[in-house]
Amino acid sequence: MIRKLWALAHNTFREAVRDRILYSILFFAVGVIALSLVTQEITVGDRDKVVRSVGLGAVAAFGSIMSMFLGISLVWGEVEKKTVYTILSKPISRWMFVLGKYLGMMMTLSVVVAIMGLVYTVLLSAQQTFPPAIVYVSMGLLMVELMLLTSWATLFSTYSAPTTAAGFTLAVFVIGHLADDIWLYGSQLESPAARAIARALYWVLPNFEMFNIRAQAVHEMAIPWPVVVGGLGYGLMYSAGVLCCAMWVFERRDLK
Amino acid sequence: MTPAISTQNLGKTYRVGFFMRRVRGLHDLTLDVQPGEAFGLIGPNGAGKTTAIKILMGLHRSTEGAAQLFGVDVGVPASRQRVGFLPERPYFYAHLTAREVLHFYGQLFGMPKALRHQRVEMLIERVALTRFADVTLAKYSKGMLQRVGLCQALLHDPDLIVLDEPMSGLDPLGRALVRDLILEQRAAGKTVFFSSHILSDVEAICDRVAILVGGELRECGLIADVVADRENLEAVLLGEMAAVTDESALGVL
Ligand SMILES: Nc1ncnc2c1ncn2[C@@H]1O[C@H](COP(=O)(O)OP(=O)(O)OP(=O)(O)O)[C@@H](O)[C@H]1O
Ligand SMILES: [Mg+2]
Numbered sequence: 321m322i323r324k325l326w327a328l329a330h331n332t333f334r335e336a337v338r339d340r341i342l343y344s345i346l347f348f349a350v351g352v353i354a355l356s357l358v359t360q361e362i363t364v365g366d367r368d369k370v371v372r373s374v375g376l377g378a379v380a381a382f383g384s385i386m387s388m389f390l391g392i393s394l395v396w397g398e399v400e401k402k403t404v405y406t407i408l409s410k411p412i413s414r415w416m417f418v419l420g421k422y423l424g425m426m427m428t429l430s431v432v433v434a435i436m437g438l439v440y441t442v443l444l445s446a447q448q449t450f451p452p453a454i455v456y457v458s459m460g461l462l463m464v465e466l467m468l469l470t471s472w473a474t475l476f477s478t479y480s481a482p483t484t485a486a487g488f489t490l491a492v493f494v495i496g497h498l499a500d501d502i503w504l505y506g507s508q509l510e511s512p513a514a515r516a517i518a519r520a521l522y523w524v525l526p527n528f529e530m531f532n533i534r535a536q537a538v539h540e541m542a543i544p545w546p547v548v549v550g551g552l553g554y555g556l557m558y559s560a561g562v563l564c565c566a567m568w569v570f571e572r573r574d575l576k
Numbered sequence: 577m578t579p580a581i582s583t584q585n586l587g588k589t590y591r592v593g594f595f596m597r598r599v600r601g602l603h604d605l606t607l608d609v610q611p612g613e614a615f616g617l618i619g620p621n622g623a624g625k626t627t628a629i630k631i632l633m634g635l636h637r638s639t640e641g642a643a644q645l646f647g648v649d650v651g652v653p654a655s656r657q658r659v660g661f662l663p664e665r666p667y668f669y670a671h672l673t674a675r676e677v678l679h680f681y682g683q684l685f686g687m688p689k690a691l692r693h694q695r696v697e698m699l700i701e702r703v704a705l706t707r708f709a710d711v712t713l714a715k716y717s718k719g720m721l722q723r724v725g726l727c728q729a730l731l732h733d734p735d736l737i738v739l740d741e742p743m744s745g746l747d748p749l750g751r752a753l754v755r756d757l758i759l760e761q762r763a764a765g766k767t768v769f770f771s772s773h774i775l776s777d778v779e780a781i782c783d784r785v786a787i788l789v790g791g792e793l794r795e796c797g798l799i800a801d802v803v804a805d806r807e808n809l810e811a812v813l814l815g816e817m818a819a820v821t822d823e824s825a826l827g828v829l
Binding site: 323324326327329331334335338339401402403404405406407408409410411412413572575576 | 590630633634635636637653654655656657659661663665666667668669671676680681683684685686699725728
């Protein structure tokens with residue numbers, strides 16, 4: 321079973337790596353990171369910190385873009401291109417297919433984030449100093465964030481076309497980054513019913529800020545371990561839940 | 577003996593469009609295919625051949641009845657362990673080469689590496705793709721893809737081979753190749769179940785045939801019995817199609 325899962329994941333990774341689209345996004349991302357790190361024109365505030373902050377932000381932004389862009393057609397693309405026929409007619413369960421695709425996608429994203437991290441490290445070392453450990457911990461948490469975002473994209477891609485899935489995934493992405501504001505705003509509401517709804521929303525929808533220790537990383541503070549461990553547990557459990565939904569939905573579908 | 581394929585009152589109603597209009601794909605199909613048989617499924621466009629095959633392969637969920645492969649319900653993935661399948665028009669990963677894609681499929685069957693290697697090389701040669709084995713499938717022609725499809729259907733030496741229009745898109749040489757492959761499999765005691773529009777091939781290869789029209793089984797039996805006193809299979813098929821048109825005109829259906 322593990323070997324079949326590996327075959328599915330590896331194949332997904334190989335397909336992604338051979339696709340030119342991946343390279344165009346990656347090329348662009350590396351370009352932006354490089355540009356943000358070599359900009360000499362910034363006059364406001366502490367230049368070094370601004371540069372570090374923009375660089376880390378770019379890694380996170382492009383990681384998210386890549387996750388959404390590739391994730392929304394992860395399962396749908398296979399159904400649409402009918403490549404799924406020759407796979408699911410083999411002794412492969414549908415849940416295994418979804419999980420294999422997801423794992424392959426996470427392999428792709430890991431490589432992408434690693435490359436961006438490498439570019440960041442090289443350029444920053446050349447310009448300032450070698451980044452402290454907390455920078456890499458923050459990138460690790462970014463990977464957990466991408467696990468969660470990708471699981472949502474996978475869920476949407478099991479039953480809707482990429483355009484619709486893109487809309488939903490983007491909504492989750494935006495709401496997930498505003499979760500703390502929803503909480504703040506919600507707790508100030510007058511009616512108890514509205515407060516309850518806001519609170520329920522907060523618990524159901526993801527909170528991507530749980531994974532964000534970039535500000536601490538930029539200021540080169542000590543690693544906030546409770547936040548890291550909490551984010552890891554939250555991300556793993558939440559992603560697993562969303563993936564289970566994706567498998568359940570796909571299990572019942574007809575493959576056109 | 578457990579039939580290779582068995583269906584009981586199998587049916588599928590599709591829901592299409594925004595208003596979930598009902599479209600009948602297949603209705604009340606009861607059929608047994610015995611091990612070692614070559615069985616042909618024929619019928620006009622839209623008769624439900626592909627629908628029946630997709631249900632058997634676990635790609636579509638039936639809405640009525642039940643079906644088993646070697647006695648195992650088609651809803652269970654393990655029912656397809658001894659089965660090879662060629663879809664109507666096979667689609668593969670465009671960025672992979674024939675060799676890579678076949679190794680991938682072999683892994684999905686849980687084949688060990690050495691066996692995989694041996695079978696892949698043998699089949700690539702058998703369907704005359706050796707020269708193109710390391711070219712990505714994006715550069716393949718329709719007939720070449722069909723040959724890759726045949727390879728992946730025969731990869732793990734299955735006991736049951738299900739083919740949806742295996743001859744479509746092939747040149748005369750390719751058609752002869754498919755015909756030979758099917759006969760070879762049958763001679764080796766395998767079960768072959770396939771749909772086709774090329775009735776002369778069906779007559780040449782099959783023991784038994786089933787005729788589907790409008791999602792319903794019209795006839796089923798040995799070719800000689802089905803044809804009976806009529807000229808050939810084509811005459812039978814045309815007759816059934818005309819009969820269905822008459823019945824629906826009379827409001828029978
Ligand atoms: N995914 C689907 N959604 C809705 N209706 C479908 C779907 N697939 C098939 N149908 C309908 O089911 C009926 C049977 O189609 P099917 O593809 O099984 O025919 P077929 O016998 O394979 O025809 P052909 O010889 O053209 O391949 C048709 O009326 C078709 O419109
Ligand atoms: Mg068909």
